[in-house]
Amino acid sequence: MAETTLNGFGAKAARESGLRGVAADWASDQRAFKSASWGKAMMWIFLLSDTFIFSCFLLGYMTVRMSTVEPWPNTSEVFALHIGETNFPLLLIAIMTFVLISSSGTMALAVNYAYRRNRAVTIVFLLCTAVLGATFVGMQAFEWTKLITEGVRPWSNPWGAPQFGATFFMITGFHGTHVTFGVIFLLIVAYKVWRGHYDRGERGFFTSRRGDYEHVEIMGLYWHFVDLVWVFIFAFFYLW
């Protein structure tokens, strides 16, 4: 019953690659994703739906920015940081970007050590990722506070097109929420690794399926996606 194993590790028969492989994998009466377990495939499909959500936010932003007759606020100046006498354009956002990329790196290492069954190192890297994620959210809270005290509202701002505030709060707020939930789940996964839930295959509270070190990789997929979304927000909202 190699076709029906749910974790994907039973299926070992030689498979066709390339386009023939796609056709064979998608043919009827079998599971389509041979290399991905149920959990991983579901995470990918969730991430695809999330891609559409963030795409629609960025599209809405594009639409209002292209159609407004008022000038768009200069993000380079809006998000500048004054340190001493100098004015660094976009510095806060640059630091946030580096923090999030660092967290992606530690997450990738956590996944790697999880598959090596090195629980101590996995926990350290998972906690590093969570701390960096929390730092990111903290900096975002600082950024929001700064802009709100400067008079930015979803319906107006001192520098130009009123749509700026609406798109800013919507896009960064939704992304920050994703990071926050990511941090919570990172802590849960770190706890499960620490308590050895994945060694014993204990059932999770969410799906009641047996735990497995692959859960760390699935958690990683979500976390890298959050970083991925930031890449697009950074490019289109802050730099454009």
Next chain:
Amino acid sequence: MPSHVEESRHGYSQTAIAMHAEGQQHPIRIYLIVWFWLFVLSACSYLVDYFGFVGLLRWTLIVVFMLLKAGLIVAVFMHMVWERLALAYAILLPPIAVLVFVAIMAIESDYTFFTRTVFSGG
């Protein structure tokens, strides 16, 4: 990839390791290289703003650095290069529909801008 499977150094049974032969185990070096390039590309993106490039050059550089970063994250960090093509197509092709949506909304917002300028004295 089976060629990347490493020996267990922690005394766990080899069957447990073998079960994960199709799990995603790759040399740490690959992750460190990608991590390094993500830092470099982010720095490049920031420099585009720092040096104040404008117009087509700015947009081209932003999009190129963005796509390179996104590609590295999806391909290596999210292990897409090691997944079967069936999964890669199922996940990576649908977002192309977004590009069609972008084209439609760009035309629409151009028209909105036009009407605002002409009829609302924008």
